[in-house]
Amino acid sequence: MKKLNKISRRSFLKAAAYSAAALSALALTGCSGSASTAGSASGSEGGFKVGIVNYVDDASLNQIVASLEARLDEIGAEKGVSFNYGDYYSNAQADQSNLNQIGADLVADGVDVIVAVATPTAVTMLNAVEDTEIPVVFAAVTDPAGAGFEGLDNITGTSDALDTHAIMNLILAANPGLDKMGLLYDLGQDSSTQAIADAKAFCDENGIEYIEKNGTTTAEVQMAVEALAAAGVKVVFTPTDNTIMTAELAIYETMIEAGMQHYTGADSFALNGALLGYGVDYVQLGEATADMVAELLCDGKTPAELPYRTFDNGIATINTETCAALGLDYDTLAVAFEPYCTEVQPIATAEAFE
Structure with missing residues (x-):
């Protein structure tokens, strides 16, 4: 398990990571579109910018993040595209002020999608993208309906609803x-x-x-x-x-x-x-969340076309x-x-x- 940063590890798009022309060509052939205006540019010039926001450092949520990132790497290799989550990962440490700042930072960075792990994270990220076209994909939201996510056009994800x-x-x-x-x-x-x-x-x-x-x-x-x-x-x-x-x-x-x-x-x-x-098997949940991210960014789907997913308990x-x-x-x-x-x-x- 990698060490998680407290709030954000930003390299502000290190030149070496984004200068390879091969990535540009792969991104153009591998994915047909992205979810936002900023996403179209990044998807073709240096990989999709995937913001991942973890609520707190615990075994469940860390397992989701690890599984999500591993699956994004697999999909990237399969499709010949790049998902850059390394520069856009944040852990709020269960602090609402951290969540608010992280949301503002990701919007300013023009990420293509925000993956919000846990309910408080999803609520905050949804507020952060209110005046943008950036979609939110939540992970491990126990009650999406109770959180007010049903019927919204710019959010979907995976639920760990408990029996x-x-x-x-x-x-x-x-x-x-x-x-x-x-x-x-x-x-x-x-x-x-x-x-x-x-x-x-x-x-x-x-x-x-x-x-x-x-x-x-x-x-x-x-x-x-x-x-x-x-x-x-x-x-x-x-x-x-x-x-x-x-x-x-x-x-x-x-x-x-x-x-x-x-x-x-x-x-x-x-x-x-x-x-x-x-x-819920949180490895499976993390993988399914990554699949939804790929459907949005690579297949041109919208959150409204992807109902949130539940799993057998x-x-x-x-x-x-x-x-x-x-x-x-x-x-x-x-x-x-x-x-x-x-x-x-x-x-x-x-x-x-x-």
Whole structure:
């Protein structure tokens, strides 16, 4: 995994990267058009300028970016074109002022497309391109309709919509007779809103008490976990919440010590120590996002012609080290989970995917 810059790594179009006449010829033959006036020029003179904006540095979102960039490289080689994302990558570190500045910078740079990773990023980038023809392709927006993206002509992308009911079934399969559940999330994360509402409805329907704890920083999340432990909670649910994802490495040992099983909405949580992650394959999502970028820039499609994509939520990822530390048996859990998912796979604790 490459080291991500805090806000932006701009080389302001280094001459050496854009002087090769061969790239110009390839771009002309490989792609038929681009999405903006600025894009037509860059697409034929030095490769398409692809702005990629990551919301925060965490295992899930970093995996999307890595997959997206790798797929763009593949498509570029296949089509004989150049996608320049290296000079237009930014990581906002979950800071709204950073997002605003990044959006303004990318518009000033005349990028051909902006790839916005996570909901807050997509909302900000959509505002940034309001008076331009630059399209936005979002990645990992959990609820595109709730974010207000449906019916708009200049935005499309990929959704990591979570099947909360499926995770609830996994929880009950491992904990029959469960009567109390913790809900750990950030109130400010749009990606958590619907999933938490669904979890509450499930608990109400099944006579399960739920205790909510929230945090907006890692320190606050740590205190929330300690409060859940003090309340005697043994099972905790977190959706695809970027704040909790960022904090997972700091909280998983505390949860293990308290005997808490953490069920979450992405395999990256399990990578960082949670008992289980369930949901979208983010490598596949990143690749699909790159494919949509290529359709816009190379095939002359418009965002309105490309409905946003969703994916099957079928992979349950169990952290084998956490499983053992909690006194659970991996094979037993895998058998219990099989009726409720398409695949069960093991993972060990690490900071990032290799």
